[in-house]
Structure formats: structure tokens, C-alpha cells
Amino acid sequence: MTDFTMEKGADGVAVITWDVKARSMNVLTREAYALVDQLVDDALGDPGVKGIVLTSGKDTFAGGMDLNTLASISAEAGDDPAQALFDFTMGGHRVLRKLERAGMDAKTNKGGKPVAVAITGTCAGIGTEIALACHRRFMADNPKAKIGLPEILVGLFPGGGGTTRYSRMVGAMAAAPVLLEGKMLDPKSAKAAGLIDEVVAPDALLARAKEWVLSATDAEIVKPWDVKGWKMPGGAPYHPAGFMTFVGASAMINGKTKGVYPAAKALLSSVYEGALVDFDTALKIEARWFTHILMHPSSSAMIRSLFLNKEALEKGANRPALPDQKVTKLGVIGAGMMGAGIAYVSANAGIEVVLIDAAQEAADRGKAHAESILDKGMKRGKVSPEKKAQVLDRIHATTDYAALAGCDLIVEAVFEDVGVKAEVTRKVLAAVHPDCIFATNTSTLPIGELAKASDSPEQFIGIHFFSPVDKMALVEIIRGAKTGDRAVAKALDFVRQIRKTPIVVNDARFFYANRCIIPYINEGIRMVAEGVAPALIENAAKLVGMPLGPLQLVDETSIDLGVKIARATKAAMGEDYPDDAVDEVLFWMADQGRMGRKAKAGFYAYDDAGKRQGLWEGLAARYPLAKEQPDLVQVQHRLLFIQTLEAVRALEQGVLTDIREGDVGAILGWGFAPWSGGPFSWVDMLGTPYAAERCDDLAAAYGARFACPALLREMGDKGQSFYGRFGTKSQAA
Numbered sequence: 001m002t003d004f005t006m007e008k009g010a011d012g013v014a015v016i017t018w019d020v021k022a023r024s025m026n027v028l029t030r031e032a033y034a035l036v037d038q039l040v041d042d043a044l045g046d047p048g049v050k051g052i053v054l055t056s057g058k059d060t061f062a063g064g065m066d067l068n069t070l071a072s073i074s075a076e077a078g079d080d081p082a083q084a085l086f087d088f089t090m091g092g093h094r095v096l097r098k099l100e101r102a103g104m105d106a107k108t109n110k111g112g113k114p115v116a117v118a119i120t121g122t123c124a125g126i127g128t129e130i131a132l133a134c135h136r137r138f139m140a141d142n143p144k145a146k147i148g149l150p151e152i153l154v155g156l157f158p159g160g161g162g163t164t165r166y167s168r169m170v171g172a173m174a175a176a177p178v179l180l181e182g183k184m185l186d187p188k189s190a191k192a193a194g195l196i197d198e199v200v201a202p203d204a205l206l207a208r209a210k211e212w213v214l215s216a217t218d219a220e221i222v223k224p225w226d227v228k229g230w231k232m233p234g235g236a237p238y239h240p241a242g243f244m245t246f247v248g249a250s251a252m253i254n255g256k257t258k259g260v261y262p263a264a265k266a267l268l269s270s271v272y273e274g275a276l277v278d279f280d281t282a283l284k285i286e287a288r289w290f291t292h293i294l295m296h297p298s299s300s301a302m303i304r305s306l307f308l309n310k311e312a313l314e315k316g317a318n319r320p321a322l323p324d325q326k327v328t329k330l331g332v333i334g335a336g337m338m339g340a341g342i343a344y345v346s347a348n349a350g351i352e353v354v355l356i357d358a359a360q361e362a363a364d365r366g367k368a369h370a371e372s373i374l375d376k377g378m379k380r381g382k383v384s385p386e387k388k389a390q391v392l393d394r395i396h397a398t399t400d401y402a403a404l405a406g407c408d409l410i411v412e413a414v415f416e417d418v419g420v421k422a423e424v425t426r427k428v429l430a431a432v433h434p435d436c437i438f439a440t441n442t443s444t445l446p447i448g449e450l451a452k453a454s455d456s457p458e459q460f461i462g463i464h465f466f467s468p469v470d471k472m473a474l475v476e477i478i479r480g481a482k483t484g485d486r487a488v489a490k491a492l493d494f495v496r497q498i499r500k501t502p503i504v505v506n507d508a509r510f511f512y513a514n515r516c517i518i519p520y521i522n523e524g525i526r527m528v529a530e531g532v533a534p535a536l537i538e539n540a541a542k543l544v545g546m547p548l549g550p551l552q553l554v555d556e557t558s559i560d561l562g563v564k565i566a567r568a569t570k571a572a573m574g575e576d577y578p579d580d581a582v583d584e585v586l587f588w589m590a591d592q593g594r595m596g597r598k599a600k601a602g603f604y605a606y607d608d609a610g611k612r613q614g615l616w617e618g619l620a621a622r623y624p625l626a627k628e629q630p631d632l633v634q635v636q637h638r639l640l641f642i643q644t645l646e647a648v649r650a651l652e653q654g655v656l657t658d659i660r661e662g663d664v665g666a667i668l669g670w671g672f673a674p675w676s677g678g679p680f681s682w683v684d685m686l687g688t689p690y691a692a693e694r695c696d697d698l699a700a701a702y703g704a705r706f707a708c709p710a711l712l713r714e715m716g717d718k719g720q721s722f723y724g725r726f727g728t729k730s731q732a733a
């Protein structure tokens with residue numbers, strides 16, 4: 001174990017260097033924590049050592065805790081994982097507390113050894129928590145480097161002392177952006193936020209830290225909370241100002257999380273309760289809340305989907321074993337909303353792009369879209385003028401198909417029409433090398449059907465982006481019946497280049513994401529027809545963690561698109577079409593000209609500037625409220641089950657081949673209640689026997705669309721869970 005090494009210099013400074021050789025970023029393991037403990041003991045006990053500098057052997061400082069470590073502690077703990085996790089957390093507190101007290105006298109606070117941290121670059125999670133335990137923090141002046149505590153974003157909160165230390169340093173209110181929102185800050189902002197003390201030129205970093213260590217006085221190394229009479233900045237809970245802070249924070253958290261994200265609440269409880277006691281007791285309280293969160297099914301499901309499995313998919317968990325298929329020159333056909341976005345994200349990732357449309361004007365408009373995104377980035381100080389010029393230089397907007405020569409991947413994003421797409425496909429294939437992979441960004445048309453326009457269907461694939469392309473993290477790759485492995489590998493390598501998260505699904509109506517989200521919208525609209533209060537529908541969705549209620553969602557995507565999809569689906573399904581009750585409402589809305597947000601009129605009312613004003617009251621004239629309204633949970637179950645059952649059917653029918661993709665795709669693609677970890681994780685939380693039973697109740701009350709899929713029935717009968725049956729060992733966080 002050499003994750004940490006210590007070198008004692010002739011100047012009396014012991015430099016502890018963190019460098020995990022096997023990883024590109026330092027992450028902390030159980031064994032490494034024990035090693036830090038030994039090194040700290042050694043340095044503090046050695047009379048030749050005057051002080052300590054902690055630094056990294058890499059140009060980044062730390063990526064955080066190895067989340068697999070936490071999973072393995074709980075897995076190995078037998079009957080009492082909570083105790084094992086609590087003991088581990090308290091063990092960490094003891095090490096960092098020892099570093100913080102640095103051998104000083106408990107009463108006089110004198111005689112300790114100064115400890116500085118020299119943060120070479122990006123520093124997250126436990127890395128930041130270790131830094132906060134040091135006496136002074138120096139960070140290299142690299143605007144690309146970020147420091148922060150992003151645990152909340154994966155369903156945890158900083159449990160290595162960071163919550164207690166940082167809230168006591170700056171006060172509960174000021175700590176909120178870092179602790180509650182997980183904001184990562186560049187060095188200058190981090191200094192302003194009190195996370196670090198000095199920003200130093202990278203080559204002077206270590207020398208400056210050593211210089212400080214050798215000159216620091218006793219008083220400079222005592223933490224404020226270890227001085228008698230310390231008071232919490234901004235006020236503790238029973239102080240008038242503190243009272244206001246905590247009441248406000250509590251309301252804010254409940255407003256933002258709708259009560260479904262336990263970590264944010266646990267974090268606030270930890271700060272609140274901790275602020276009422278001495279520092280060491282506060283750490284113990286933090287450890288208890290942290291253990292509570294680690295044991296919470298929502299947190300482990302979020303970690304599994306949003307961290308472990310997301311990363312596994314990005315690293316190519318389902319990539320065919322073929323040599324690297326990195327894209328060097330991309331052709332994008334159709335410079336509309338999607339094509340322009342795809343051109344931008346690709347050029348931004350360093351790929352040469354030929355952007356083609358039928359008219360030069362349209363192609364130029366597509367490039368101008370990229371420019372407008374870059375301009376916004378410049379306004380926020382994220383994009384330099386040079387970067388903007390480089391990215392735009394990579395986009396060649398034209399009508400000339402000959403410019404596609406040398407492209408190794410094409411993404412077609414023209415109108416959603418089989419004939420138009422077929423014509424474009426043939427024109428492209430005549431212009432490119434026979435090895436070029438052809439992808440379509442269709443959202444509804446079967447890949448097998450579109451592939452008929454190509455003589456090489458094995459090189460034909462779906463790469464389905466979500467709108468807006470520059471913001472949405474998911475890309476759905478669709479494998480047609482004849483699509484070959486090289487096309488899949490190419491699509492996956494492309495998605496990795498543009499730093500998005502891929503899922504790979506098989507060809508079927510609406511693929512995976514749209515297959516699940518359309519029924520969600522339809523269920524909401526169906527309830528309107530039944531006389532369920534629209535406010536109940538929308539709030540039930542939000543209170544169960546959906547980012548948008550179904551009525552708001554259809555307003556955003558537009559009623560006319562809904563009508564178009566409904567007509568096409570009905571034409572394809574004929575007699576079997578199940579959604580006439582939905583269409584009644586949808587078509588009536590379209591007749592009223594209420595096309596959604598773009599028309600400033602939909603299920604919601606909008607002001608002249610297009611700002612949503614509240615639900616449209618006129619709806620009640622046509623669809624009066626039923627006398628008896630369903631209870632909240634019933635509405636929530638309708639809205640979640642309708643999506644979840646589609647996900648289960650997609651797995652049953654082989655459209656999905658990996659439940660990890662089903663869960664990650666659902667959260668990133670359409671925001672399926674992220675606290676649940678995704679539809680499969682949600683069913684596992686409910687338990688398959690109960691889920692199957694609920695299907696029977698819902699089917700009896702509302703119809704066959706809730707009928708329990710055979711797979712779920714069988715799993716319920718056997719008492720199996722999805723992750724138990726379909727997950728690999730490493731997925732079971």
C-alpha cells in the first residue's frame with residue numbers, strides 16, 4: 001500500500017504525498033485511511049518534524065471516496081452493516097481530528113505542529129474534507145481546477161467531517177451552496193467561499209505551504225471551535241438570526257426536494273443538531289446521520305445508478321470488444337434544432353464536423369446556433385474567445401454532399417419522414433467511403449425500416465439524442481436487427497468522445513425512453529378526462545420526484561407533436577390502439593389552438609413573455625372535476641407504474657438487455673424520480689410481490705395497461721428482486 005508516502009525534509013517539514021498509482025485520480029480506500037493514521041502518528045511523534053504538508057503526486061488532488069469501499073464495508077458486515085459503517089466513519093473522524101489537533105495541549109491549545117495542505121488541482125469529497133481538517137489550505141492557481149463537496153448529487157452528504165467543519169467555518173447559510181447544492185468552485189471562488197485560504201502559482205505551491213508551516217504560530221493553528229467561547233457564525237439554532245436561517249433552510253430543502261431526497265434533510269439535521277453541542281459530539285452526530293443515509297434504500301439506489309453504473313456504461317460496459325472506433329470527421333445532415341446541437345457538442349469535443357442542410361441559409365442557421373451557445377458560455381466566463389473560434393472553425397456548414405468525403409460517421413437529423421430520410425441516406429452513401437457508419441437520430445421510426453435505404457444495414461444504427469442536445473446527458477443507441485458490432489462500437493466511442501452517457505437498446509416502437517415517457521404523459525391526460533383535478537395530477541407527480549408533471553411536460557414538448565405521434569401510432573396499431581380517451585383531450589386542446597408553451601397556451605396559462613402562470617382554468621368547462629377525487633398515492637402510483645411497467649416490458653421483450661441501462665437511462669433521459677435510482681430500483685424497493693399485487697389493483701381499477709407483466713409476476717411469486725436476478729455482483733451497491 002503506497003497510496004500515501006511521507007518524506008521528512010532537512011527543513012523539518014514532513015511532506016505526505018497522496019498518489020494512487022493505479023488510478024488517474026486519487027480516491028480514498030479503507031486501507032489508505034489506516035496508512036494516513038500511521039503517517040500522522042509518525043510525524044507528530046518525531047521531534048525532528050516541525051510541521052506537515054499534505055499534497056498530491058498528481059495534477060489533481062482527489063476525486064473523493066471510493067464508493068465501492070462503502071459498499072464493501074456494508075456487504076462484509078454481516079448482520080449489522082450500520083454499526084460497521086458508523087465505526088468506519090468514526091475511525092475517519094479520529095484520524096482527521098488527530099491531524100487537526102496536531103499534538104497540541106488540550107487545555108492551552110499550545111505545542112501543536114502546523115499542518116498545511118497544498119492542493120494541486122481538482123479536489124472533491126473526502127479530499128476536501130481532509131483539507132478542511134488541516135490548518136491552512138493552499139490551492140494551485142488553475143482556473144480549470146475545482147474544489148467542493150458534491151456528495152449530495154449522488155444521494156449522500158459529506159460525512160467525513162466536512163458538513164460539521166464547513167458549516168462551523170462560514171455559518172449554515174453561507175455553507176448551503178457548497179453543502180446542499182454540491183457546487184464545485186474554481187480556486188478564486190473557493191477562496192471567497194472560505195474553502196481555501198490562498199491561491200498560489202502552481203510551481204510555488206509546495207514552497208509556499210512549507211514556508212507557512214515553518215512560520216505558523218500556536219494561535220494560527222487552533223481551529224475556532226476549539227477556542228473557549230466559540231460561537232457559530234450566523235447564529236446557532238436558538239440565536240435569533242440562526243433561528244431564521246434554520247427555519248428558512250428547512251422550508252427551502254422541503255420545497256426543493258419535495259421530501260423525497262433523504263440526504264439533504266439528513267445534512268441539515270446534522271448541521272442543526274451539531275451546532276447545539278461541542279465539536280466532537282457534533283462529529284458523532286454527523287456520523288450517525290451519515291450512517292442513516294448510507295443505510296437508506298434511496299441513497300444506495302442513487303449511488304448505484306448515478307455513480308457506479310453510470311460510470312460503468314460510460315466506460316463501455318456493453319461495448320463489443322473491437323479496436324478503438326474514435327470519430328475523426330463527422331457528417332451531420334439536417335441543421336435544425338437537433339442537427340445544430342449535435343454539430344455543436346461534437347465540434348466542442350474536438351471533432352471536425354460537416355453540417356449539411358438543403359439550403360445554405362439553413363446550414364448557416366445551424367452553425368449560428370452553435371455560436372449562440374458559445375456566446376452564452378463566454379458571458380458566463382466559461383468559454384474563451386480562442387475556444388469559441390476553434391469550435392466554430394471545426395463546423396463546416398454547406399449544402400454540398402461532396403464535403404462529406406473522409407467522414408467516418410454520419411448522423412442524420414432531417415425531418416421525421418421515411419421518404420425524406422431514405423433520399424438523404426442514399427445521397428450520403430454515394431458521397432462517403434464504404435466503411436462509413438450511418439446513424440439516424442429518428443425519435444419514432446423503426447431503424448430496420450430506415451436501414452432499407454442502405455446496402456450495408458450492418459453499418460446502419462440509431463443514435464437518439466435528447467433535446468436540448470447540449471444539456472441532456474443521455475444518448476440512446478438503437479441496434480437494428482441487422483446492425484453490426486462495429487456500428488455499435490462506433491456509436492459508443494462517439495458518445496464517449498462527446499462526454500455523454502450511452503445506453504444501447506434494440507429496435508422497437510419508440511425504443512426505450514419515448515416508450516416509457518409517452519404513457520406517463522398520456523396517463524396524466526387520461527386523468528384530466530376522468531375529472532381528476534389537474535393540480536392534483538401535477539403535484540402528485542412532483543411530490544413523487546418527477547421533475548415535471550405530465551401536463552407541463554406535454555406543454556413543453558407541444559400538443560401538436562403529441563397529436564402527430566398519436567395519429568402515427570394509431571395508423572400503425574389499428575384496432576389495438578389503446579389511447580382514444582387521451583386523444584379526445586389532446587385533439588380538443590389542439591382545436592382550441594392551445595398547442596403548449598410555444599403558443600403561450602396549453603394545459604397551463606402563460607403571460608405574453610411565455611412565463612407559466614398556473615393551470616388553465618378553462619379546462620374545467622370541458623372536463624369538470626369529479627366529485628370524488630383519488631388520494632395522492634393512488635395518483636402517484638398510476639404515474640410511476642405506467643412508466644415502470646413499460647420498462648419491465650422493454651426488458652421482457654429484449655429491447656433492454658441490461659437493467660443498469662434501464663435505470664440510468666430513465667433518470668438521465670426523462671428524469672424518472674431520481675431518488676428511486678430508476679424504475680427497476682424502485683420496484684426492488686417496493687418488493688416484487690407487492691409491485692405485482694399493485695398492478696392487479698390498478699388493472700382492476702383502470703384497465704389492462706396496468707396488467708402485471710409475466711416477468712414481474714414470476715419474480716413476485718419467487719420473491720426475486722431485479723438487481724438480485726439481473727444485476728451483477730459489482731452493481732449491487
Ligand code: NAD
Pocket residue numbers: 333334335336337338339356357358359362412413414415416417420424441442443444464465466467
Ligand atoms: P427540425 O425541423 O428542427 O430540423 C430538420 C432540419 O432538416 C431542417 O433544418 C431542414 O431544413 C432539414 N432538412 C429537411 N429535409 C432535408 C433534406 N432533404 N436534406 C437536408 N436537410 C434537410 O427538426 P428536429 O427537431 O431537429 O428533428 C430532426 C430529427 O431528430 C427528426 O428525425 C426528429 O424526429 C429527431 N429528434 C427530434 C427531437 C426533438 O426533441 N426535436 C428529439 C430526438 C430526435
